[in-house]
Amino acid sequence: MSGPRIVVIGGGAAGLMAAGRAAERGARVILVEKNQTLGAKLLLSGKGRCNLTSAEEDLETFLSAYGSKGKFLYSAFSRFGPARTLEFFASRGLRTKVERGKRVFPEKGGSERVINCLIGYIRQGGVTVYRNREALNLEIRDGRAVRFILRGQEVEGDAFIVCTGGKSFPKTGSTGDGYRFAKRAGHEVIQPVPALCPVRLKEKWPQSARGLNLKNVSLTLLKDGIVVSRRFGELLLTHFGISGPIAMDMSRDIGEACTSGNATLILDLKPALTMDVLTARIERDLKKYAGKMFRDCLKDLLPRDLIPAVVEKATIPPDKRGEYISPEEKRELACLLKEFPLTPEGLLGFDWSIVTSGGVDLREIDPGTMRSKIVENLYFAGEILDIDGPTGGYNLQMCWSTGYAAGDSAASSACLES
Ligand SMILES: Cc1cc2nc3c(=O)[nH]c(=O)nc-3n(C[C@H](O)[C@H](O)[C@H](O)COP(=O)(O)OP(=O)(O)OC[C@H]3O[C@@H](n4cnc5c(N)ncnc54)[C@H](O)[C@@H]3O)c2cc1C
Known part of the structure; x- marks a missing residue:
């Protein structure tokens, strides 16, 4: 294979979607996850049933649930919004049902089936997964990300996507490490605080x-x-x-x-x-x-x-x-x-909060691609971004949409450059 090399840090909802999409676009993808398993937080979501999105059909109404920051998601949702998300999972054999409050759940099984769809997606694209491998630091040279230093190893790439989540439920692996990488790249990080708590x-x-x-x-x-x-x-x-x-x-x-x-x-x-x-x-x-x-x-x-x-x-x-x-x-x-x-x-507190409010400042991220406006081959997706929604599938939808946008853009722009 000769496509560009994309490194995705974090194997949660956003990271799995980003890795799968980048691979689908022909990139050689490495997914780095510090846990042994992928999707630890997804497994807990919706009390193990995974409320994967909302059936709200009107885009404006959907985005207004994120408050004033909702407009940042307009482009990512237009490309891969709730309807495309449902098609994506349906094409992988996951039937869904709508419950009270327009909450969408898998018809049978729960979070595990959602994770299996995503694992199937990255496998299909030949993504290499480094498990039990913690990213420690990001090296930047001449305005470009060059490599991630992992515990006991380094990994180089043409583009990097950081999907390390927020600080909520730290026992699932989301301990806020990505904020450190973002700051190292020169990004402002809005003070993370517990939300949906x-x-x-x-x-x-x-x-x-x-x-x-x-x-x-x-x-x-x-x-x-x-x-x-x-x-x-x-x-x-x-x-x-x-x-x-x-x-x-x-x-x-x-x-x-x-x-x-x-x-x-x-x-x-x-x-x-x-x-x-x-x-x-x-x-x-x-x-x-x-x-x-x-x-x-x-x-x-x-x-x-x-x-x-x-x-x-x-x-x-x-x-x-x-x-x-x-x-x-x-x-x-x-x-x-x-x-x-x-x-x-x-x-x-964070031990019990469903999501983290705050994170990488959206003013420094291109909303169409999730690309950093500071470091050209660096991308962010998912909860690490300074945007969060209410309960009802809004937070996972944000991860699917931004993960897809980041994977898609990283693969295509790295492809043009390499
Ligand atoms: C109990 C609970 C229930 C929820 N239920 C729902 C629900 O039903 N519907 C909904 O929409 N939302 C729900 N949410 C919120 C939703 O699960 C999250 O917003 C979403 O999973 C965030 O995905 P993410 O990929 O951005 O980050 P995460 O899922 O947090 O994934 C980040 C990954 O990065 C890895 N990582 C972190 N640092 C490093 C590092 N240094 N090196 C390598 N890997 C690293 C972590 O181990 C983790 O696997 C729930 C959250 C919780 C806690």
Whole structure:
């Protein structure tokens, strides 16, 4: 083989896609991975089921999920967006299904099947994989990347693609090494912080509530009394606080609010009901269960395991009988269910965050090719870039699209140069 030689550092979602695409374009590709296995983080994704993309069809809406940085992805998504991603996996025998919130999962099996498709892709292209090989340093001469120093070895190439991920879940191998390589190449690295991260609360949930998944609730974040963000959906109560989609999606704002002000969370357990409707509903239930103690009157209104948490916070004594509960107490209870107060203390940190926010400054990366604007034969793809999305398949889609763009461009431009 005589194609250009491309070195890809990191065998996660972005690195596997980049390596496979570069090889498909005729490059000789070496993929360097510090773990023994490829795709360690992919294996954990979507609780092992891998929510590989979103079925959102409108490109503008899809990109708006990444916030103001979404426009950076326009070109990469136009070339290899969600539809092409699904075609790619389907052509490798992976059938998918769409679940709630337009989340796309493999129809059968889970993450392992996604990884197998990608391993099939790199094998088909004859990619050489160096496993258990950690990249330590990047050598740059006269504005060009020349070689990567690996533990016990060096590897030269015509172009280099860095796909080392962020700093989240470091036990999967993503320990932020790529930021060092980027800085060495002269890139600005925006301070990496945990995102999509569980939240620690001051309050402790009673034992029964821990592990409870609340559906159709709404969570509002206030900073110094002013609403910062609000989400509706699923919330998981845990021994340390809260997790699940809405807590994760709000975690960046929560983390920021905790460090810079007085942060409060308001949990609405009955967002579909107005205060008046809820008060009337409480009244009806108390009538129905007259003669029973307050704590036993709530079983139609709330999940059984959540009742102790509400009773604990309510001003009504738990053993007060339904018929003796006053109109003020009923109103107060309705208020508690609509505005259950929680005090966030901070995020659980990189060990538990699904993604990393921050990374290689996008202003220094060409959005069409993922090529560095500083070092001409250096590329970045995946979570190492300063862009992240909400839960729902957005983060993996960003990896597929940027990985594909980097592999494609590195192979074609290195080909022209060699
Ligand atoms: C628990 C969990 C669940 C998730 N679920 C979903 C989901 O369902 N849907 C979704 O869209 N996103 C999900 N994500 C996020 C998504 O998995 C990541 O955004 C994505 O995997 C990042 O891919 P990447 O290729 O950029 O980096 P990574 O997957 O982190 O891969 C980087 C690779 O580089 C290797 N590496 C690092 N440094 C070096 C070095 N110096 N030398 C050699 N190799 C190195 C690492 O070992 C690693 O294998 C989840 C994340 C977690 C943690």
